[in-house]
Amino acid sequence: SDLDNAQAWKEESEPLIFDFSNVKKIGPSFANEAFGYFTRYVTPEAFYKKVRFINISNVQKMIIDEELRSGYTGR
Numbered sequence: 001s002d003l004d005n006a007q008a009w010k011e012e013s014e015p016l017i018f019d020f021s022n023v024k025k026i027g028p029s030f031a032n033e034a035f036g037y038f039t040r041y042v043t044p045e046a047f048y049k050k051v052r053f054i055n056i057s058n059v060q061k062m063i064i065d066e067e068l069r070s071g072y073t074g075r
Helices: 006-010 028-034 036-040 044-050 058-070
Strands: 016-019 051-054
Touching: 028 036, 028 058, 036 044, 036 058, 044 051, 044 058, 051 058
Parallel strands: 016 051
Antiparallel strands: none
């Protein structure tokens, strides 16, 4: 909830790190709700300045990237 406002994305801070070590798969709907949601405040490039993913597969990263590019749909 700390990032659920435009000002929070403008402030300098350490990146929020998501560790995908135990994540088997993610779907587009989840990626849209969990990460694409923030495109209401920032561009995908700005998103990646505040958020980092570690231990993420190429497919998982592609799904998140697509949802960031297409924007929040509120599905």
